[in-house]
Every structure is written in C-alpha cells, then in structure tokens.
Amino acid sequence: MRIVSAQKAEKLSFAGLWLCTAIVILPVLGITVVLVWRGASALSWDLIVGTPHGLLAPIVGTILLVTLTGLIAAPLGIAAAVYLTEYSRGGPLVRLVRLAIVNLAGVPSVVYGLFGLALFVTLFHFGRSLLAGACTLALLVLPLVISTSEEALRQVPGSLRHASLALGASQWQTVRRVVLPNALPGIITGLILSIGRAAGETAPILFTAAFYSLTDPFPNSLLDPILALPYQLFVMVMEVPNVAPATKWATAFVLLAIVLGMNIVAVILRARLRGSRRW
Amino acid sequence: MSAAEDKYILHPEGEIKIETKDLDMYYGNFQALTDVSVAMPSRHITALIGPSGCGKSSFLRCLNRMNEVIPEARVDGQVLLDGNDIYQADTDVVQLRKRVGMVFQRPNPFPMSIYDNVAYGPRLHTATRGSELDEIVERSLRGAALWGEVKDKLHQSAMDLSGGQQQRLCIARVLAVEPEVLLMDEPCSALDPTATFRIEELMTELRESYTIIIVTHNMYQASRVSQYTGFFLLGEIIEYGHTEQIFENPADRRTDDYVRGRFG
Ligand SMILES: Nc1ncnc2c1ncn2[C@@H]1O[C@H](COP(=O)(O)OP(=O)(O)O)[C@@H](O)[C@H]1O
Ligand SMILES: [Mg+2]
Numbered sequence: 001m002r003i004v005s006a007q008k009a010e011k012l013s014f015a016g017l018w019l020c021t022a023i024v025i026l027p028v029l030g031i032t033v034v035l036v037w038r039g040a041s042a043l044s045w046d047l048i049v050g051t052p053h054g055l056l057a058p059i060v061g062t063i064l065l066v067t068l069t070g071l072i073a074a075p076l077g078i079a080a081a082v083y084l085t086e087y088s089r090g091g092p093l094v095r096l097v098r099l100a101i102v103n104l105a106g107v108p109s110v111v112y113g114l115f116g117l118a119l120f121v122t123l124f125h126f127g128r129s130l131l132a133g134a135c136t137l138a139l140l141v142l143p144l145v146i147s148t149s150e151e152a153l154r155q156v157p158g159s160l161r162h163a164s165l166a167l168g169a170s171q172w173q174t175v176r177r178v179v180l181p182n183a184l185p186g187i188i189t190g191l192i193l194s195i196g197r198a199a200g201e202t203a204p205i206l207f208t209a210a211f212y213s214l215t216d217p218f219p220n221s222l223l224d225p226i227l228a229l230p231y232q233l234f235v236m237v238m239e240v241p242n243v244a245p246a247t248k249w250a251t252a253f254v255l256l257a258i259v260l261g262m263n264i265v266a267v268i269l270r271a272r273l274r275g276s277r278r279w
Numbered sequence: 280m281s282a283a284e285d286k287y288i289l290h291p292e293g294e295i296k297i298e299t300k301d302l303d304m305y306y307g308n309f310q311a312l313t314d315v316s317v318a319m320p321s322r323h324i325t326a327l328i329g330p331s332g333c334g335k336s337s338f339l340r341c342l343n344r345m346n347e348v349i350p351e352a353r354v355d356g357q358v359l360l361d362g363n364d365i366y367q368a369d370t371d372v373v374q375l376r377k378r379v380g381m382v383f384q385r386p387n388p389f390p391m392s393i394y395d396n397v398a399y400g401p402r403l404h405t406a407t408r409g410s411e412l413d414e415i416v417e418r419s420l421r422g423a424a425l426w427g428e429v430k431d432k433l434h435q436s437a438m439d440l441s442g443g444q445q446q447r448l449c450i451a452r453v454l455a456v457e458p459e460v461l462l463m464d465e466p467c468s469a470l471d472p473t474a475t476f477r478i479e480e481l482m483t484e485l486r487e488s489y490t491i492i493i494v495t496h497n498m499y500q501a502s503r504v505s506q507y508t509g510f511f512l513l514g515e516i517i518e519y520g521h522t523e524q525i526f527e528n529p530a531d532r533r534t535d536d537y538v539r540g541r542f543g
Contacts, residue, residue, distance in 0.1 A: 030285045159387040163449070166345055166383075167400040167456055168376040177399070178389060 019144065025125020035256060039249030045248055054100035055254055057217030061130075062258065064219065066195040069141065074191055076138070077145030081187075084152040086175050107145035110203035112140045117207040131222040133209020140204055141194040144255035151226070152183040153276035189266045197261035200229040200255060212239075229255040287440040289520040291507060294321040295359075296460060296490040297379075298341060302356035303344065304337055304514075311337045312514045315356075319507065324482060324491040326501035326522065329511030329537070335494040339462050340510070341491070343379040344372055360460075378405060380458035384465045386445035388437035388452070393420075393429050396437045396448055400456035415455055423451035424481050443474025447481065461485065461495040467500065468524075478505050481505050498538060510534045 036043070048055050080097075088094040116136025126132035156179050164174040180187075210231035217227050233251050236243045295318045304312035311334045319325045327335045337346065344365060346352040357364045365375050377400075388396050397416045401407050407415065416433070420426040425447040429440070437448055446466060454463065463482075467475040481490060482504050493503050501508055502522055509519040510531075518525060518534040529535045 157387075159383065159385065160389060162345065162348060162383065163387045163389065163452075164399070166343065166376055166381040167452065168373045168401065169399075169403050170373065173403055177403075182390060246398060 009021055010041070032253075032256065032260075035249055035253040039251075039253045042234035042244060042246035043253065046252055047247065047254075055229070055232070055251060058227040058229045058232040059254070059258070060218065061210075061228045062199055062230075062255075064130060064131055065137065065205070065226060066199045068130060068222075069137040069198045070191055070195045072134055072138035073141050073145050073194065077142050077191075077194075078149050078187060080142075081146050081149035081153055082175060082180070085150050086171065086179060087152060099128055101143045101146055104139075105147075108203075109140060109201055110206075112136055112205040113141070113207050116204060127223055128208060128211065128225045129223045130209055130219050130226050131224070133205040133228075136204045136208045137195075137198040140201065141198050144194040144197065145191060148194065149187045152186025152190060153179060155186060156182045170209035184216050185269070189270040189273075192262055192269070196259050196266065199262065200259045202234055205231060206234075227259065287520065287534075288317060288516065289507075290318055291320040291323075295319065296321040296361065297339075297492070298356040298359045299341070300359065302338075302354070302358065304334070304355070305353045306337075306349070307351040310514060313343070315514075315516045315520050317509055317516055319490065319492055321490050322486060322488070322492060323507060324486050324505040325507040325509065326495070326496065326505035327492065327494045327509050327511060328501050331496065333510055333511040334514040336464050337514075339381075339464050339492065339494055342460070342462055343376050343381055344370075345376075345381060347372075348403040373404075375458050378458055379462060380453035380456060381451060382446070382449050382461065382463045382466045383531055385469050386442055386449050388440070388445050388448050390436065390438055392434045393437045393440070393448060394433040397451050397455050399452060404456060415490060419451040419455040420448075422454045422485070423447045424477065424484070441474070443470050443477060446470060446474070446478060450478075450481065450485075458489065460490045460492065463491065465494050467498060468496065475500070498526070498540070510537060512537075515537040525540055 044214060046054075048059070084094065084097070112135065116132060116139070120126045120132035120135045121128055124132075126135070160178050160182070161174055164178045165171075170179070205228055209226055210228045211225040212227065212235045214233070221225050229251070233248065236248050236251060298316075298318040300316050300489055302312055302315040303310065315338060327338065329335055337352075340349075340352075341354055341358055342348040342365075348352060354366060358366060360379065361376070364370075389399060392400075394416055397419050398412055401412060401415050417426060417430075420429060423445060428444060429448075439447065440448060446469075450461075450466075467478050470478065479500065482493070485491060493501075493505065505519065505522045508522045508525040510517045510525065510529075510533075518529055518531045520530075525534060526538050529538060535541075
C-alpha cells in the first residue's frame with residue numbers, strides 16, 4: 001500500500017517537474033516562432049543591405065559596441081575576480097566589495113543609462129558615443145563578468161596551487177602560470193554570455209551611444225554615436241512612420257538571433273573545453 | 280629534565296639537516312602540534328607514523344612553510360634548516376621551498392605536457408631554455424625512474440599517465456629544482472602495490488643525495504624504507520629513534536601498541 005503510493009508520488013512529482021521544465025522553454029520557442037512567422041516576408045538580404053532601413057549599420061554598431069564592452073569589462077572583471085578568489089582573505093573590505101557587486105547586479109539598466117550619461121557623456125566629455133556606451137555597458141555586465149570569472153577560478157583545484165607554491169612559485173606566478181590558464185575557458189565563456197546580455201540592452205545606450213541616422217550611419221571614431229539594433233528597433237516602432245510591420249518583426253528576429261547566437265557559442269565552447277579538461 | 284627528554288626522543292649522531300625546537304602549531308584556536316622537538320639527519324629517510332589526525336601532515340607543512348597557505352594556521356617555535364631558523368622574518372620563502380621540496384598525497388601534475396611539468400620549476404627560477412632545459416628535464420625524469428617510460432611522449436599530457444607514473448612525475452618535478460630535502464606526505468596512499476613498490480625503490484635510491492622525510496600510515500613501508508622513525512599521537516611526538524628500535528623494541532607503551540596494530 002505504502003509502496004504503491006510512493007511510486008505514485010514519484011510519478012506525479014516527475015510529471016510536475018517535467019512540466020515546469022517544459023514551460024521554461026516555451027517562451028524562447030514561442031518568441032522565436034512568432035518573430036519568424038511575422039517577419040518572414042521581410043527576412044531577406046535586402047533587409048540587411050537595403051536602404052533606408054537596412055540593418056547593416058545597426059549590426060555593425062552593435063558588434064562594435066559589445067566588442068568594446070568586452071575589452072573594457074574583461075580586464076577589470078578578471079582582475080577583480082582574481083583578487084577576490086586568489087588574494088583576499090576575507091575581512092570587512094572584501095565583504096563590502098562583494099555586497100557592492102551583488103547590488104550592482106540588481107541596479108535597473110535604465111539607471112545605468114542615466115549614470116553613464118552623467119559620468120561618461122557629460123563629465124568625461126565622451127559625448128553620446130561608442131566609447132560612452134561601451135563604458136556604460138561594461139559597468140552593467142561587470143558583476144556578471146566577476147561572478148562567472150570567480151566561478152571559473154574556483155573550479156581550478158587547490159592541489160594545483162599547492163603544487164606550484166611548493167615548487168617555490170610566488171602567488172602571482174602561480175596565478176599567471178597555473179590558475180589563469182586553467183580557468184581561461186570558463187572565464188571566456190562567462191565573458192561571451194555577459195556581452196551577449198549587453199548586446200540586447202536598450203536603456204543603457206539610449207542616452208549614451210545610440211542615434212538614428214539615415215545619412216551617416218557608420219562611426220568614424222570611438223567618439224561618434226552609433227546605430228545599434230535594440231535602439232533601431234525602438235525607433236522603428238515608436239518614432240518612424242510607415243515602416244512595414246514585417247520589417248520590425250524581422251529586425252527583432254535579427255537581434256534575437258545575434259544574442260542567442262552568442263549564448264550558443266558560449267555554451268558550445270564550454271562543453272568543448274570541459275570535455276578536454278581533466279584534473 | 281626537559282619535556283623532550285622524558286618522551287624518548289633520540290638525538291641522532293652525525294649531520295642534522297632539519298631540526299624542530301618546541302614547535303607548536305595552531306589552526307585558529309585548535310592546537311594541532313604541541314612542543315615537537317626532533318632532529319632529522321642528512322641523507323637518511325625519516326618516517327613519521329601515527330594515527331590519522333595526529334598532526335603528521337601539519338608537521339610536514341611546517342618544514343617548508345606550506346602551512347602559510349592555510350589562512351588560520353599559526354606556528355610557534357623553531358624549525359632549523361642547516362641550523363638557520365626558517366621562520367625568521369628575513370627568510371626567503373621561495374628559496375626555502377626550492378631547498379625543501381614537497382610531494383603530496385594525491386599525485387597533482389599540472390594539466391600540461393610531461394615536459395612542461397618538469398620544466399615548471401626551472402622556468403620559474405632560472406632563465407634556462409633549449410638544450411640546457413632538456414637536460415634538466417631528462418636528468419630529473421631519470422632521477423624519478425620515469426625516463427624510460429615517457430621519453431618518447433614528453434610532449435603529451437601528463438594527465439594521460441597512470442597514477443603511479445603521475446606520482447613519479449611529481450617527484451621528477453620536485454627534483455628539477457634541485458632540493459636538498461624531500462617531504463613526502465603519504466605519497467603512495469593513492470597508488471596500487473606495484474606503483475608503491477617502484478616509489479619505495481626510488482626513495483632508497485634518492486636517499487644517497489637527499490634528506491627524505493616521509494609520512495606514511497603503512498607500517499611495513501616505514502620499516503622497509505626508513506632509518507629513523509617518529510611516532511606522533513594527538514599532536515605530540517611520543518617517541519623518535521632508529522627504525523628497528525621503534526618497531527622491535529619501542530620504549531613507550533603507546534608506540535608499542537601502535538606498531539603492533541593494537542590501536543589507531
Ligand atoms: N586546514 C585545517 N584547518 C583546521 N584544522 C585542520 C586543518 N588541517 C588539519 N587540521 C586538523 O589538525 C589535526 C591534524 O591534522 P593532520 O596534520 O592532517 O593529521 P594527519 O596528517 O596526521 O592525519 C586534525 O585534527 C585536523 O582536523
Ligand atoms: Mg595527513
């Protein structure tokens with residue numbers, strides 16, 4: 001009697017858990033299907049290179065933006081993670097830093113946008129530019145870069161650090177020659193995921209980097225504003241009349257494809273590198 | 280009469296390589312070692328035995344200051360290497376760890392090639408490259424009785440070696456920095472009997488040129504390879520003397536009980 005009910009409970013809980021898991025993938029699937037379905041008629045080569053709403057410039061802008069974001073966030077984030085995992089021995093300062101990181105991760109992205117406007121655009125005189133936008137996005141993804149890097153560093157077994165130290169290596173030599181090389185795959189994966197997140201953000205670049213132009217869409221320097229996909233979509237929907245609905249949906253699809261594409265690259269990379277790694 | 284003398288502690292004849300004096304060690308408030316005073320002679324093998332948790336590993340880590348890797352660890356007393364206290368403020372820890380090498384309980388090769396593992400130490404400390412480095416690598420691998428097995432695959436991953444080979448690689452890696460003392464913390468506990476036998480043979484060869492201190496829970500191993508043996512119990516050294524004496528005719532009843540397998 002009890003055994004039967006235990007089996008029943010097992011089946012029921014399995015079904016429940018499976019259902020919840022299935023529900024998680026529905027939105028991703030649903031969004032993609034809707035975007036393709038609604039935008040299919042506009043999805044074409046012409047959408048990318050055609051005028052006036054060709055997506056080439058916003059795609060290039062977004063790629064430049066996230067690349068620069070990565071270049072700024074990576075050294076800061078990795079250095080912070082190395083300090084936190086390899087050097088710090090607790091203490092009030094470290095706890096304060098961790099608290100700051102957690103809270104930084106919780107700040108709404110529009111607040112980053114305003115902060116970037118005040119700091120980079122105005123105070124540092126970067127103007128509304130690629131540089132100001134990348135700095136703002138770098139701040140936004142920094143907590144994520146730090147936590148994924150810390151995670152990757154912690155995966156490196158302590159026994160390797162001990163082996164290095166016992167051979168007379170300094171702490172820094174140990175970090176540089178043993179810990180970092182072995183944590184690098186994880187760090188890079190986290191970095192790609194982080195800037196994938198940055199690629200889709202609208203609010204932080206709204207005041208700091210993005211503009212809408214039909215005449216001069218490509219930046220000539222770090223201090224030029226850029227077209228970016230999320231902002232392009234925002235403008236198409238809210239401000240420019242007479243854009244065919246299918247074009248809007250297709251633009252949204254391209255944006256989603258870029259973000260998902262980066263995530264998939266990160267996941268594949270992680271799986272590959274994990275497979276080749278043995279301690 | 281000092282505490283050390285009434286605890287049946289032999290002071291060996293001849294040249295002493297490492298000597299501890301009233302060594303205490305703490306993890307936070309927990310005292311792991313109490314008043315350990317023991318002298319280990321040059322170019323001999325000293326075995327440290329005792330039930331697990333009695334402080335053997337902690338003691339070993341005091342000898343090359345590896346306990347400093349553990350944040351809450353603290354040491355009191357002296358450790359003399361060739362008569363100089365290694366806990367003096369001006370001790371160069373890098374230099375110390377070059378002179379006092381360590382082999383760990385589980386083989387821990389770096390996830391790099393066999394060659395790079397052995398070359399790791401020399402590359403840290405010197406600008407050696409090319410054929411000179413090749414020579415060091417070969418000499419160290421020969422010294423660890425591994426050369427014949429790996430000479431054709433030096434650039435393959437060390438992780439592909441068997442456990443016993445990995446442990447000999449770790450020994451080669453230590454030999455490459457040309458230490459004077461080898462600390463070995465249960466180096467065979469993760470190995471099968473054949474691999475264990477090879478390491479024991481190797482230790483006997485290495486004894487000609489190095490001072491070896493080995494922690495082991497294996498009584499037979501201690502009696503086979505060592506000339507001196509120290510028995511630890513609850514953070515204290517109970518008895519220290521010639522290996523035959525410790526195993527055949529110990530002075531302390533607790534040593535007697537332990538070597539006859541009556542506890543621990
Ligand atoms: N990192 C550590 N932090 C706190 N206590 C420790 C640590 N390492 C060892 N100890 C404690 O110190 C005592 C001696 O441990 P250890 O030196 O590892 O003994 P053995 O090697 O003889 O088994 C044990 O009681 C153990 O719990
Ligand atoms: Mg131990």
